[in-house]
Amino acid sequence: MSSPLHDETAPPPSPVVTPGGDGVFPVVQVARCIGLTVPPACMNDVTANAALLQGYADLLNGFALPDTCEPAGEYVP
Amino acid sequence: MTQAQAGTTARDALGIAADVRAGRRTAVSVVTGVIADIEARDTRYNSVTRIFGPAAVARAEQLDQRIARGEDPGVLAGVPFGVKDLFDIAGEVTTAGSIVLRGNPPAQHDATVVARLQAQGAIAVASLNMDEFAYGFSTENAHTGVTRNPHDPACLAGGSSGGSAAAVAAGLMPFALGSDTNGSIRLPAALCGVWGLKPTFGRVPRDGAYPFAASLDVVGPMADSIGDLRAVFEVMDGRSLGTLPDVASLRVARLGGWFARNISADFTAAIDAVMAHLNSTKVIELPEAARARAASFLITASEGGNLHLPRLRQRAMQYDPATRSRLMAGAMLPSATLVQAQRFRNWFRARIHELFSHHDVLVAPATVGPAPRIDQPTIVVEGREVSARANLGLFTQPISLAGVPVLSTPLAHPSGLPLGLQLIGAPGAEAALFAVAGELQRAGLARCTPLTTGD
Numbered sequence: 001m002s003s004p005l006h007d008e009t010a011p012p013p014s015p016v017v018t019p020g021g022d023g024v025f026p027v028v029q030v031a032r033c034i035g036l037t038v039p040p041a042c043m044n045d046v047t048a049n050a051a052l053l054q055g056y057a058d059l060l061n062g063f064a065l066p067d068t069c070e071p072a073g074e075y076v077p
Numbered sequence: 078m079t080q081a082q083a084g085t086t087a088r089d090a091l092g093i094a095a096d097v098r099a100g101r102r103t104a105v106s107v108v109t110g111v112i113a114d115i116e117a118r119d120t121r122y123n124s125v126t127r128i129f130g131p132a133a134v135a136r137a138e139q140l141d142q143r144i145a146r147g148e149d150p151g152v153l154a155g156v157p158f159g160v161k162d163l164f165d166i167a168g169e170v171t172t173a174g175s176i177v178l179r180g181n182p183p184a185q186h187d188a189t190v191v192a193r194l195q196a197q198g199a200i201a202v203a204s205l206n207m208d209e210f211a212y213g214f215s216t217e218n219a220h221t222g223v224t225r226n227p228h229d230p231a232c233l234a235g236g237s238s239g240g241s242a243a244a245v246a247a248g249l250m251p252f253a254l255g256s257d258t259n260g261s262i263r264l265p266a267a268l269c270g271v272w273g274l275k276p277t278f279g280r281v282p283r284d285g286a287y288p289f290a291a292s293l294d295v296v297g298p299m300a301d302s303i304g305d306l307r308a309v310f311e312v313m314d315g316r317s318l319g320t321l322p323d324v325a326s327l328r329v330a331r332l333g334g335w336f337a338r339n340i341s342a343d344f345t346a347a348i349d350a351v352m353a354h355l356n357s358t359k360v361i362e363l364p365e366a367a368r369a370r371a372a373s374f375l376i377t378a379s380e381g382g383n384l385h386l387p388r389l390r391q392r393a394m395q396y397d398p399a400t401r402s403r404l405m406a407g408a409m410l411p412s413a414t415l416v417q418a419q420r421f422r423n424w425f426r427a428r429i430h431e432l433f434s435h436h437d438v439l440v441a442p443a444t445v446g447p448a449p450r451i452d453q454p455t456i457v458v459e460g461r462e463v464s465a466r467a468n469l470g471l472f473t474q475p476i477s478l479a480g481v482p483v484l485s486t487p488l489a490h491p492s493g494l495p496l497g498l499q500l501i502g503a504p505g506a507e508a509a510l511f512a513v514a515g516e517l518q519r520a521g522l523a524r525c526t527p528l529t530t531g532d
Binding site: 025027030031034035036037038039042045046048049050052053056057059060061063065066069070071072073074 | 291292365367368370371372374375378386389390393394398399401402403405406407408409410414416417418419420421422423424426467
């Protein structure tokens with residue numbers, strides 16, 4: 001079940017700060033898509049957090065799930 | 078029955094209730110005493126954000142009148158308690174540790190769990206500090222300040238329910254309510270040396286508790302004794318746990334791997350002693366703990382970010398800077414990431430259920446070590462110094478994803494700042510956790526020692 005990226009020893013991902021928000025994660029463009037304006041004073045922190053989350057997403061996406069594995073939804077009609 | 082015979086004290090919840098019910102103390106004297114104590118001592122800890130003085134005293138007066146009329150005042154008669162700043166209290170604005178919501182109208186009703194507790198005679202006296210919108214592990218709040226650890230005010234109390242843990246540890250009140258999404262009850266309970274319970278996800282009603290990440294949020298109590306924790310939980314839960322299982326019948330194992338790294342030799346030895354007392358040498362692995370933590374992190378960020386997105390568009394600069402940047406980044410997570418995390422959660426759920434088909438209680442550390450200093454808020458993970466605010470949940474977040482109940486247990490140890498264990502149970506199996514925790518308290522291996530007015 002584990003992928004080549006399986007690594008239980010993985011430390012927390014390191015945030016990658018990319019001033020201006022146009023590096024690893026396209027903060028400005030994605031923010032625009034959801035109607036959000038990131039104030040210039042916040043850009044570095046938001047970019048660092050986006051990069052941190054991307055690290056966690058990469059860790060998770062490195063794990064192969066069976067197609068039959070459904071999302072853990074809470075909605076019950 | 079004397080208090081000693083009942084295993085209670087004059088300061089713990091069950092002891093106070095026994096005194097008030099028997100007429101040895103009035104509820105008014107208890108509540109006014111607690112308020113005076115908060116005003117005198119909390120300047121050191123900053124655990125309290127608001128005191129509900131007039132309402133609390135009025136409720137205490139009504140309770141004393143009920144007792145005078147011979148009515149049953151409830152099992153928690155006259156017991157003062159505090160609530161994390163995200164619980165609705167009728168007549169108060171629920172601010173969730175922020176100035177962003179301060180323009181909202183006051184709550185019309187108490188949160189369901191608050192109402193259940195007050196129906197049994199408990200009296201809400203104060204709201205308690207937290208990380209803004211519960212997004213953090215340190216209770217460092219740009220609006221309300223940092224909450225200090227009563228065992229060493231130079232150190233963090235942990236978070237996000239840090240005010241709740243600190244208020245109990247300081248001896249200001251016998252119990253308090255918190256919420257736990259990624260560890261926000263278990264972490265501050267461990268770092269402040271108090272008992273805490275994260276109930277099974279979905280078991281205790283959250284109505285009237287301001288949300289953070291609905292897929293993971295639970296509400297629960299923190300208390301100064303395992304007896305108080307159980308009594309409060311039973312009221313919150315609306316039912317009795319009944320007779321607890323015999324500890325000797327429970328299959329206990331220790332979590333290794335992810336949960337055995339990054340902790341000190343002293344901490345390891347303390348867990349060794351607990352396992353020896355429980356007659357268990359079994360060590361098992363929780364599969365994919367790192368990814369479980371990642372999934373919990375991502376679900377939280379995405380749901381929290383989405384919840385706040387309308388306000389972030391309009392008035393982002395009102396937010397605590399640390400919270401704002403996390404919420405903005407979370408709001409921007411792609412749907413593919415969130416769906417993957419929720420699919421992984423189902424995979425992980427199956428693994429957890431497999432583990433609990435062979436075990437009843439799993440034991441793990443709650444943190445990598447004691448409370449970090451406020452002026453150096455970092456911890457060491459895999460040899461790297463990382464932010465405490467973001468990483469204190471190393472051992473709690475994987476368990477959050479599973480939604481299973483966890484009882485945060487304060488280890489009794491001879492010196493130093495508090496350390497805590499997680500006792501982890503199968504879904505709905507809180508009774509097993511209380512059985513083990515009670516045994517550890519009885520054996521002197523777990524203990525909460527709140528400060529007193531002289532400390």
